[in-house]
Amino acid sequence: MTAQFQSLSLCxxxxxxxxxxxxxxxxxxxxxxxxxxxxxxxxxxxxRCPTCHETLKxxxxxxxxxxxxxxxxxxxxxxxxxxxxxxxxxxxxCPMCRTQIQQSEEESVETLKLNFFINNLLEMLSxxxxxxxxxxxxxxxxxxxxxxxxxxxxxLCENCLKAHNNWSALRCHAVFSLEELTKxxxxxxxxxxxxxxxxxxxxxxxxxxxxxxxxxxCINCVL
Numbered sequence: 529m530t531a532q533f534q535s536l537s538l539c540x541x542x543x544x545x546x547x548x549x550x551x552x553x554x555x556x557x558x559x560x561x562x563x564x565x566x567x568x569x570x571x572x573x574x575x576r577c578p579t580c581h582e583t584l585k586x587x588x589x590x591x592x593x594x595x596x597x598x599x600x601x602x603x604x605x606x607x608x609x610x611x612x613x614x615x616x617x618x619x620x621x622c623p624m625c626r627t628q629i630q631q632s633e634e635e636s637v638e639t640l641k642l643n644f645f646i647n648n649l650l651e652m653l654s655x656x657x658x659x660x661x662x663x664x665x666x667x668x669x670x671x672x673x674x675x676x677x678x679x680x681x682x683x684l685c686e687n688c689l690k691a692h693n694n695w696s697a698l699r700c701h702a703v704f705s706l707e708e709l710t711k712x713x714x715x716x717x718x719x720x721x722x723x724x725x726x727x728x729x730x731x732x733x734x735x736x737x738x739x740x741x742x743x744x745x746c747i748n749c750v751l
Contacts (some may be wrong), residue, residue: 571653575646578624579604584650589643592627602637648712655710660705664688676709678702678718679733724749 561657577584586598596604601623637725650731662673664685673683677692681703684692690697704718723732724746732746 551644557648566658568653571649575649575653583653584646587643587646587650588637588640589646590622590627590629590640592622592625594622594624595643595646596623598637605637650712651712653716666692673706675703675705676718681723689734709722 551591553747566588570688572583575584576582577587577597577600578594579596582597584597588596588601589595590601591616604623605620606642609618609736618632618635619628630641662683664671664673664687666684671685671687674686676683677689677698680692680698684703689703691702704714708714709718721732724734725731725750726746729746729748732748734744734746735746736747736750737743738745738750
């Protein structure tokens, strides 16, 4: 089962890379959404809980390598425990393959180890759903977004990105393509900066810390 899961995952990532390379040449309203839609469907199928048939939530993986939502597995284990008589060994069967999983009295579904690979795929799926039909937030047309400027906290199309980069003051901004936004190593970098909502401060990002006030501040706060 492990080899099958890894094989499906590798095919998924290979498909994703090929689709993104094709998109780099030319992004249009119709063509830009198709690869994302296909990828999302493939990932949803791969990450579906066998019990509730929904996308895995807080997945727990058994030693037989089948994964289930934490709540779904907890309900299954509880129903099996109710049938165990006092003094019998504590074990339950995998809902998929019926492999017996032994547990001590101290062990529970909560103590099962996390599957970081599946969690990373779930994070990637979440990103893909958010970026599948994103439109440029800078221009008035319904043009597909190609990237996001973290400093401006805006999704941009290719034309708006060129205009953005023509401003020397904006060239130092952190800009990520939609493909880069899905990578786990960029999750922290792509988080938008907090912004100042004081009157007259134009929603500027917090970039400073005031020791006297013991709070973060924007450029207008410190002037």
